[in-house]
Amino acid sequence: MNDMRFTERTVATDEVKIAAKGVQVYYGDTHAIKDVTIDIADKTVTAFIGPSGCGKSTFLRCINRMNDTIPSARVEGDIRIDGEDIYDKRVDPVQLRAKVGMVFQKPNPFPKSIYDNVSYGPKIHGLARNKAELDEIVETSLRRAALWDEVKDRLGAPGTGLSGGQQQRLCIARAVATSPEVLLMDEPCSALDPIATDQVENLIHELRERYSVVIVTHSMSQASRVSQRTAYFHLGEMVEYGDTGDIFTNPKDERTENYITGRIG
Amino acid sequence: MSPFWLILLVAALALVGAVLGRRKAMASAGGDARVLHSLPNYYGANVALFVAAPALLVLAAWMVIQPLALDGRVSAMIPETAYEDAGALNLLMADVRRIAEGLDLAVEQGALTAAEARAAQAEDLRARLAEIGVAVGAEIDPSTLVAAQGLRMLDARADLVRTVVILALAAAGFAFTYARTNASYRARNSVEFAILLLLIGASTIAILTTLGIVLSMLFETLNFFRQYPASEFFFSLTWDPSFSGRGGASTLGILPLLWGTLYISIIALIVSVPIGLFSAIYLSEYAGKRFRGFAKPLLEVLAGIPTIVYGLFALITVGPLLRDAIASPLGLGNSASSVMTAGLVMGIMLIPFVSSLSDDIINAVPQAMRDGSYGLGATQSETIRQVILPAALPGIVGAILLAASRAIGETMIVVLGAGAAAKIDVNPFEAMTTVTVKIVSQLTGDTDFSSPETLVAFALGLTLFVMTLGLNVLALYIVRKYREQYE
Numbered sequence: 001m002n003d004m005r006f007t008e009r010t011v012a013t014d015e016v017k018i019a020a021k022g023v024q025v026y027y028g029d030t031h032a033i034k035d036v037t038i039d040i041a042d043k044t045v046t047a048f049i050g051p052s053g054c055g056k057s058t059f060l061r062c063i064n065r066m067n068d069t070i071p072s073a074r075v076e077g078d079i080r081i082d083g084e085d086i087y088d089k090r091v092d093p094v095q096l097r098a099k100v101g102m103v104f105q106k107p108n109p110f111p112k113s114i115y116d117n118v119s120y121g122p123k124i125h126g127l128a129r130n131k132a133e134l135d136e137i138v139e140t141s142l143r144r145a146a147l148w149d150e151v152k153d154r155l156g157a158p159g160t161g162l163s164g165g166q167q168q169r170l171c172i173a174r175a176v177a178t179s180p181e182v183l184l185m186d187e188p189c190s191a192l193d194p195i196a197t198d199q200v201e202n203l204i205h206e207l208r209e210r211y212s213v214v215i216v217t218h219s220m221s222q223a224s225r226v227s228q229r230t231a232y233f234h235l236g237e238m239v240e241y242g243d244t245g246d247i248f249t250n251p252k253d254e255r256t257e258n259y260i261t262g263r264i265g
Numbered sequence: 266m267s268p269f270w271l272i273l274l275v276a277a278l279a280l281v282g283a284v285l286g287r288r289k290a291m292a293s294a295g296g297d298a299r300v301l302h303s304l305p306n307y308y309g310a311n312v313a314l315f316v317a318a319p320a321l322l323v324l325a326a327w328m329v330i331q332p333l334a335l336d337g338r339v340s341a342m343i344p345e346t347a348y349e350d351a352g353a354l355n356l357l358m359a360d361v362r363r364i365a366e367g368l369d370l371a372v373e374q375g376a377l378t379a380a381e382a383r384a385a386q387a388e389d390l391r392a393r394l395a396e397i398g399v400a401v402g403a404e405i406d407p408s409t410l411v412a413a414q415g416l417r418m419l420d421a422r423a424d425l426v427r428t429v430v431i432l433a434l435a436a437a438g439f440a441f442t443y444a445r446t447n448a449s450y451r452a453r454n455s456v457e458f459a460i461l462l463l464l465i466g467a468s469t470i471a472i473l474t475t476l477g478i479v480l481s482m483l484f485e486t487l488n489f490f491r492q493y494p495a496s497e498f499f500f501s502l503t504w505d506p507s508f509s510g511r512g513g514a515s516t517l518g519i520l521p522l523l524w525g526t527l528y529i530s531i532i533a534l535i536v537s538v539p540i541g542l543f544s545a546i547y548l549s550e551y552a553g554k555r556f557r558g559f560a561k562p563l564l565e566v567l568a569g570i571p572t573i574v575y576g577l578f579a580l581i582t583v584g585p586l587l588r589d590a591i592a593s594p595l596g597l598g599n600s601a602s603s604v605m606t607a608g609l610v611m612g613i614m615l616i617p618f619v620s621s622l623s624d625d626i627i628n629a630v631p632q633a634m635r636d637g638s639y640g641l642g643a644t645q646s647e648t649i650r651q652v653i654l655p656a657a658l659p660g661i662v663g664a665i666l667l668a669a670s671r672a673i674g675e676t677m678i679v680v681l682g683a684g685a686a687a688k689i690d691v692n693p694f695e696a697m698t699t700v701t702v703k704i705v706s707q708l709t710g711d712t713d714f715s716s717p718e719t720l721v722a723f724a725l726g727l728t729l730f731v732m733t734l735g736l737n738v739l740a741l742y743i744v745r746k747y748r749e750q751y752e
């Protein structure tokens with residue numbers, strides 16, 4: 001673990017953005033998330049790590065209520081963003097998701113042109129007053145997702161015609177285009193080459209100045225490079241949560257240590 | 266040996282061959298199935314295929330060809346003085362076949378011995394055959410009896426040859442494959458090839474029958490155009506056939522019929538497409554599991570109602586209702602049969618068709634598309650309008666075109682709902698009719714298959730066929746393009 005270059009560890013603010021307390025998630029009879037309590041800070045990158053199937057994606061989907069779209073899923077407990085209970089009856093999940101953007105584990109561009117993919121969110125939420133502004137948003141979003149140079153000459157081509165890694169960056173651009181306050185990224189780099197990964201990591205750094213970013217990753221080195229806080233999940237429980245440096249150099253739980261030293265997962 | 270027993274025997278040989286082949290393969294591998302190129306059963310199946318397939322194919326061909334070949338030789342035995350023309354000869358040959366079969370039956374049932382049957386006399390034969398249930402039309406002529414006996418003899422000889430040939434083929438097939446069966450023989454590939462041939466055969470039959478239908482229509486249509494000018498048929502604005510015998514020339518213009526067909530189909534589509542599509546969207550995107558589980562089968566039951574029932578509904582309920590509620594008060598006519606009636610009822614018939622196809626297509630849009638849209642803060646209807654429908658659109662268009670070709674081909678609802686009067690009119694409350702209805706009416710009753718009034722049905726049918734074929738090709742093309750959209 002000596003080669004890990006830990007970036008600035010300091011958490012910029014102690015302000016809590018997302019506060020989850022006693023969250024339970026069930027898929028029918030499967031208990032997928034068991035009593036997770038976590039405070040996610042604003043203007044911070046928080047990494048979720050853990051073996052496959054431990055519930056990282058599931059927990060991530062609780063934060064923007066995407067689990068509502070799965071009929072068998074049931075969420076219990078209390079999740080607040082900026083102090084507001086997002087599972088309250090008065091909260092409109094649609095409004096919430098505009099504020100809490102998400103990049104999915106598998107790239108899922110719409111079968112539309114690249115331009116339409118990126119402009120989809122801004123159009124729905126009326127973020128642009130005219131075509132020029134919309135063009136502007138599309139270009140900056142694509143640049144931030146490190147895709148602009150590759151697609152600037154074919155914005156009208158279908159998004160589904162891009163390579164897997166390009167599709168994933170398109171989905172990142174799409175999510176960034178709505179300027180969310182929180183960005184949830186589920187293994188955003190699993191299909192990317194080292195160069196694109198580096199670009200996406202730079203984007204994450206940049207996003208941190210304004211947003212709170214939660215990233216699920218299977219790469220220890222990525223977690224240590226991009227995140228300030230790390231949470232380790234194991235079989236539906238959150239075993240350990242703390243500053244990334246502490247988790248990687250001085251894990252308190254044996255399961256965490258086994259995982260990051262490569263003995264499980 | 267009769268074909269039935271022959272088939273059974275070949276099947277039994279195939280079974281024995283399969284067991285032997287499997288055993289030989291296993292023996293050549295020293296009893297270890299892992300050494301074999303293919304699984305042991307493939308060796309058995311391979312031998313069985315080589316035993317049965319050539320033998321049965323030849324048997325099938327033989328059974329078709331033998332009667333044809335013998336007919337010619339037997340009819341030569343009948344003196345030319347016994348008949349006047351080809352028709353009379355055909356009748357005589359039918360008698361010959363009947364007597365021959367009757368004699369065979371008599372021997373089988375024990376009414377006659379084989380020797381008695383061979384020596385049977387013309388005089389009392391008719392009565393004796395009647396005893397065992399074979400009725401022969403007229404008194405049996407000695408020359409007919411001679412021909413019948415000739416037929417029996419030739420038949421018996423051909424049957425014998427057939428049995429020998431088939432069994433020899435089966436044996437040769439067995440010897441050929443059994444000799445080649447050993448551990449390294451690629452039985453699996455050989456069986457695979459046989460399956461391929463079977464599938465090719467099946468699709469060839471499907472294609473050839475279609476081709477046959479089209480060709481027969483094409484010939485009759487050409488026949489029609491020899492008697493009636495094509496320009497009249499395609500461009501005349503009147504449809505007025507005069508039936509043969511009553512004299513007078515008829516005008517057979519297809520345009521009034523096409524007009525009726527298109528008018529009714531368009532009304533049907535205007536009714537069925539929005540309702541069908543919206544119900545599909547509701548069922549696939551909004552409805553709960555329980556409602557869906559109950560509504561979808563119900564819609565599909567609607568699709569199973571025979572169209573004649575819809576026709577009755579049009580005739581008895583919808584037609585009078587439209588006339589009394591709308592047409593008469595507005596002064597638009599007072600006929601219960603109208604384009605509107607048929608169009609509405611046909612639209613109702615097509616709703617389940619459109620909705621169940623669209624539902625399948627909408628369901629085929631991957632969940633990830635919806636997730637992506639919801640994840641960006643889109644509402645359900647925004648997601649449907651902007652992501653799901655555009656993604657499913659080509660498929661939906663395909664479904665609509667298929668519905669259109671059903672509407673164009675529909676007959677019963679039109680007869681009962683729109684009547685049989687061929688005319689061009691824009692008033693939807695007038696009775697009009699379609700191509701299909703006229704095909705039926707030209708072919709029912711006393712028909713003379715050489716008059717243009719009858720032959721026109723084939724030209725109408727072919728036109729209809731070309732129209733629906735065009736629509737279907739278009740639909741398939743669009744549906745195929747749609748398939749390429751997600752990886």
Ligand SMILES: Nc1ncnc2c1ncn2[C@@H]1O[C@H](COP(=O)(O)OP(=O)(O)OP(=O)(O)O)[C@@H](O)[C@H]1O
Pocket residue numbers: 027030032051052053054055056057058059070072105
């Ligand atoms: N839609 C679903 N229906 C039923 N069970 C599900 C569903 N999605 C996830 N699960 C179950 O919930 C548990 C957690 O799954 P989740 O996708 O959150 O794992 P993960 O940590 O993201 O794994 P990975 O690293 O492989 O993506 C697993 O046991 C999984 O089988």
Ligand SMILES: [Mg+2]
Pocket residue numbers: 056057058105186
């Ligand atoms: Mg996951």
